[in-house]
Amino acid sequence: MILDIIDIVLLVFLVITAVAIIRLNNLFAVVMLLGIFSLISAVLYVHLDAVDVAFTEAAVGAGISTVLMLGTLALTGSEEQKHPHWSPIPLAVVLLTGAALVYGTFDMPHYGDPNAPIHQHVANRYIEKSGEEVGPPNIVTSVLASYRGFDTLGEVAVVFTAGAGVLTLLGHGFVSRRKRHREEDEIQQEVRELDLDEADIERLEEEDI
Amino acid sequence: MRRKSIPRTVSKILAPFILLFALYVQFHGDYGPGGGFQAGVIFASAFILYALIYGMDNARKVLPPSARRILLGLGVLIYAGTGVVGMLMGGNFLNYSVLLHDPLHGQHLGINVIELGVGTTVFAAMVTIYFVFAGQDRQ
Amino acid sequence: MSFLENLGMPGLFNYWVVIFLMMAGFYVVISRGNLVKKIVGLNIFQISVFLLYISMGKVDGGTAPILAEGITSYSNPLPHVLILTAIVVGVATTALGLALVVRINEAYGTIEDTEINDIEKKVEDAE
Numbered sequence: 233m234i235l236d237i238i239d240i241v242l243l244v245f246l247v248i249t250a251v252a253i254i255r256l257n258n259l260f261a262v263v264m265l266l267g268i269f270s271l272i273s274a275v276l277y278v279h280l281d282a283v284d285v286a287f288t289e290a291a292v293g294a295g296i297s298t299v300l301m302l303g304t305l306a307l308t309g310s311e312e313q314k315h316p317h318w319s320p321i322p323l324a325v326v327l328l329t330g331a332a333l334v335y336g337t338f339d340m341p342h343y344g345d346p347n348a349p350i351h352q353h354v355a356n357r358y359i360e361k362s363g364e365e366v367g368p369p370n371i372v373t374s375v376l377a378s379y380r381g382f383d384t385l386g387e388v389a390v391v392f393t394a395g396a397g398v399l400t401l402l403g404h405g406f407v408s409r410r411k412r413h414r415e416e417d418e419i420q421q422e423v424r425e426l427d428l429d430e431a432d433i434e435r436l437e438e439e440d441i
Numbered sequence: 442m443r444r445k446s447i448p449r450t451v452s453k454i455l456a457p458f459i460l461l462f463a464l465y466v467q468f469h470g471d472y473g474p475g476g477g478f479q480a481g482v483i484f485a486s487a488f489i490l491y492a493l494i495y496g497m498d499n500a501r502k503v504l505p506p507s508a509r510r511i512l513l514g515l516g517v518l519i520y521a522g523t524g525v526v527g528m529l530m531g532g533n534f535l536n537y538s539v540l541l542h543d544p545l546h547g548q549h550l551g552i553n554v555i556e557l558g559v560g561t562t563v564f565a566a567m568v569t570i571y572f573v574f575a576g577q578d579r580q
Numbered sequence: 581m582s583f584l585e586n587l588g589m590p591g592l593f594n595y596w597v598v599i600f601l602m603m604a605g606f607y608v609v610i611s612r613g614n615l616v617k618k619i620v621g622l623n624i625f626q627i628s629v630f631l632l633y634i635s636m637g638k639v640d641g642g643t644a645p646i647l648a649e650g651i652t653s654y655s656n657p658l659p660h661v662l663i664l665t666a667i668v669v670g671v672a673t674t675a676l677g678l679a680l681v682v683r684i685n686e687a688y689g690t691i692e693d694t695e696i697n698d699i700e701k702k703v704e705d706a707e
Contacts, residue, residue: 241545243597250604250624254568259616266620273627280636281655283474285663287466289510289630291482292671299621303574304616304678308685311613313692322611330603333597344590344640346653351639355656363647364547368471371645371657372664376476377552380661381535385524387665388517388562394672395513395566401679409469417667473646478668563668570675577682 235279242276259305267298284372380418445494452494459487467560468553477556481563491573497576509569516562520555527551595676601628615681615691619674626670633659 270293277286341348463484470476523575533553537551608621637659
């Protein structure tokens, strides 16, 4: 019963955080709440026996993601503008989709049921044979690296692409492009304001300024 | 106010332990939770902590752009290379059982090598993305 | 019987709460105009989808899928593997999305989509 109470309390925290993220306008607070959301979900993963996933979510979601968003907020503004009028269409779409999904869950097996179909075929074989065929005690590592090695190769390629993509989009970024263009425009503006005609230009070139 | 000596000292003391913990997570992915992804991110977080406290110029000296770019591609190369080595030794692509004399030892070696590749690429990608974001000029 | 079934609710309460979180994230994406807030909403949606998958993989009375002496029932390791990949792909997508937001800010000077639409319309009218 204690475990169920932990479940309910964590889910209630998640719901409160999500509602707060919807309502707030200060983007700094929103990013911090996203980090908290990520960390509470990592605790929930531990409660659901997914220790590898909890480790990754805490490191990647609550760590790297928060740092990157704060870096973005430092480069752009940190307040969100309020919309003058509120349209009911997004709420209607969201309620319809939610109702359809809840209707779909009535076909699902109950939470925690050991006789659910997904526990019967492939997963059983992995759990029984992983010790003799692959070796490591951690079944998740053996499935990730050996049984499903192709997927992990694709995942590493995606991470590589993300790094290469960010390098392409933002470059090494010592001086931003707009500032450089602005400086060039300013120099051209000053030259035009001096209003030199051809005789002046020849005289300046002879004096070698 | 003193020149921010508390964060500087604490980060200098903590950084080796963070790196050691990342290596522990990398090599103990077989026996407990862990593996390449988590280890790469924790390794990157040590460098990000250094960059936050000591500034981007010092961080660029510690990890120059050429090192970041080489490590980014090296991880994928190690991973795919293990698969090709498996093909060269007679099995299918990414079949680790043929890498050594014994299938179980071959699997162990194959898993460790590819987790190393995964950790390298994840580390290089996280560090690259952070350095690019932090190196931008503010408007 | 679990605590919730004693209260009369069927064993689907977890899934309904997760669906509520998914819809909250979806609402942030479609109703707010600020680009960074849209990416935050996308992240909330992603985390709730992962929660749905991991909740489906839990077995009553099982433990974490690490082989140990004396344990007979393990939770299903297959959703863990899929979600591990999905989390890393999610952070890669978030990083690229944030890089695009920074570039958009450099080009237009703002990250609210109504203001970007106005600037685009002015450029079109001027041409």
